[in-house]
Amino acid sequence: MAVVASAPGKVLMTGGYLVLERPNAGIVLSTNARFYAIVKPFYEEAKPDSWAWGWTDVKLTSPQMGREIMYKLSLKNLMLQCVSSSDSRNPFVEYALQYVVAAAFDIFDKTKKEELQKLLLLGLDITILGCNEFYSYRDQIEARGLPLTPESLASLPPFTSIAFNEDESSGQKSKPEVAKTGLGSSAAMTTAVVAALLHYLGVVSLPSELCDPLEGDKASADLDVVHIIAQTAHCIAQGKVGSGFDVSSAVFGSQRYVRFSPLVISSAQCISSIKNPYSKQVDAGLTIEEAIGSVLKANWDHERTKFSLPPMMTLLLGEPGTGGSSTPSMVGAVKKWQKSDPQNSLETWKKLSDANSTLEMHLKTLSKLAEINFDDYKSTITKCSTLESEKWRDGALETNQIEVVKALLGARNAMLEIRCNMRKMGEAAGIPIEPESQTKLLDTTMNMEGVVLAGVPGAGGFDAVFAVTLGNSSSKVIKFWSSVNVLALLVREDPRGVSLESNDPRAMEVTAAVSSIQID
Template sequence: MSSSSDVKSVLASAPGKVLIAGGYLVLDRAFQGFVIGTSSRFYSAVQEGASARTICVRSPQFEKAVWRYDLIEKEGEVALVPRVSEGENKFVQICLTCCLSVVFSAPTKRAAEVAIQKGLDIQVFGDNDFYSQREQLKSLQLPLTVKSLEQLPHFCPTKSTLGNVHKTGLGSSAALITSLVASVLVYFNVTSTKDLSAHEDRILVHNTAQLVHCLAQGKIGSGFDVSAAVWGSHTYRRFSPNVLEAAMEDPTNTEVVIRTIAPSNSSWDNEVTSFQLPPSHYLMLADIDAGSHTPTLVSKVLAWRKANPQVAENLWQDLSKSNAALADALIELQKLAVDDAMEYEAAIEACRRQPASKWTHLVEADSENASLKSMARVHERSQNSRRLIREMSELAGVPIEPPEQTRLLDACLNVAGVVMCGVPGAGGFDAIYCIVLSNEAMSEVQNLWAAWKELSVGPLLSREDSAGVTIELDSNIPRST
């Protein structure tokens, strides 16, 4: 890749996600989810290539991860033809085909024809937390700790093929697709701004990425992971699936695709309300080396819901109310932190020193502190949502919060300054999250994870990052040799 200053290049990044409330419910538009964006991001870098109408995509972290395509147009439609000797990457090919169909439509067609004559050279790479680093640490004879993870290079080689890598559940495919959509659309001047500062540009990236992600997965999902990749932390209500049906049925029809993803398409009825954790609340994540197959968990829960509609509906309504109450309490805390900063800091300082189970005693001792009351409510409501998740888990016969995870999470909650814990998204044995109030609590939790024997708990470096898809400085693009 040339480093000449006159070479046009675009680097886009998109965050991973943690669904801390709304697992399973987000599949149904009647219910909301509560998703936090992470500091771990996926990057896509687009530059001029070396061969006309040829696209080369590299993923340097993986073995055998180079994909080359020839771009052809036939009867007004765009197609990518993979080189025979190269491997396949369905997500990348569908994403590029969809984006270039938009690029080569009016009014950008003429400029695109000129730009593509130099081809495209694309690199995609993700922060280390998207993939388990256990084998890398083992090969370096380092313990499974935060300090060890901090010693690894950025974009550490996985020593694996893409198909065999152990993912940590942060939403790598959604973050990849979102960053790639953004970088290609900005590179070809399809967006009205170069930094995606226009709201319509972000809607275009969102709608395109949702379509691509559904096409690549072969089904219309809830979309919360793509939504987090675009918008960062927020409360989420899904779009009606019928907005994508025509494009899913005929994805090679450029007219249908463009009509579907257009920011002006009012059929997109998803709801996004921006959100951040309150001040002095810190997200912690861990990878559990046991593994669950999320589609299997989801299909079993949905099958149980279909077979037991009334019981399931009552439980989902209760869980929805509990999750909404949790979100309300967190939003209230944010407001209290602004309205009375001194009182809020006093509440934080008091709660840092006690396990959350004892915070009701703090409220009794200082009943005038509204922030203290609100913090106790956050803990109580998160615990109620966990209780309902365990009830769903038992009724459906699905390990959403397995007993092993329950014991681990309860142990975390015994640490002073831990507000809430849970299994994110669909649950299972993939991961856990904790929200804590201090560096001391963070260290204590990390020590507990390191000493835990029942499960192998691997800390991640990710923290909350409420920013969504971002156009980065070109100077940040890694140069391939």
């Protein structure tokens, strides 16, 4: 039976750059853009000589990219050997597979290990699919003569084939890059694959869409295993230890996040060269199973607190179409600036951190005010959604309504402070964290009726812009963005994290979409 798991993409609303260092926090919103992983046996029954052979077959299919890769997985030392001629390997899935199987062997007792061996000898058939929102389809829309609107995006079939950006500037052939929208596709994909494999092999029981795991229960403990394996695989595949907010939100959903100490995955780094994500060299003193067992037992000191946008607020994401930005190079430039100018960088860092905390405080206040008196909250938000921010105080007569407006304006002012310090940091580091073109767009957006926040998510640059609107004011922003060649994406906040889709009607849609896609 096939297992279908999904994990969401993310938008880092606050904490860009700061979240790389403990104890700075970031607010990350998970979205309705989800990556799906489908896992099922490759064979109906094991081959007669499979026990002696000691290797099992693994097929990885990515229909959107027209790729199919075959592997052999050693059940003795968990080495993975690519047997396809394809040079388009996927290190995220490779490490996810190795580490999940290693975790299963580490966790299971003798009886369960024998059952695991039998299941693995049937082979693994893995299919990965990402919602259209993860990728840029601007070129396809324009080629069809359609306007740059969400409706045009919605007219595309689910899991549409992906276009590539060819780099012809060097005059040499290079590996084409997928045009992305910055929602964290690699983190969502890695998490979905890890979760589906762990569930398929019986290591964890994933929550369904309707389940809300509580701290301390088995579902929460199972998600911790998913998180640890996904973080480790993602870091090793990237060739660096990032902050991990993208994987954490893919597992647990929208949250306030403080990163883990890099030391927790040190045993995994020992068995695989962090500089070369394709290296499969194992330290003679440590097996993959032992290394992953050590990672599972490590003191994961990250912090996460539930967080989501207050009621009647909508997240919008826009693709400016001005080309992407390289987050690693931008992060490198900021770190270089911090070393060269410690005093000024520390001052800007502090102001940015304070503004982030202030925004978080006001958004939490709004959520509390909605709980205390939803009628007053609703009427205030509805009224403000039709007005520019300078007129929000008009008509707020009741005490609760005044408190709602104060919190809205406080959140707005904190966002302006965040943007100001992000620009300062960018100018000092010599990188376009909030490029001038984005500044004009965001200023105009924030001055529109019913807009409380607007900014560049994550590390900034040219990837995307976001806005948070009140009530039913989203349509005006979408219309304006379209008029200035910004494509509003079909992305909204969805606070749930990784989930099992096998009992969800959408699972049938996913598998049907897979079977309808032909791979040349």
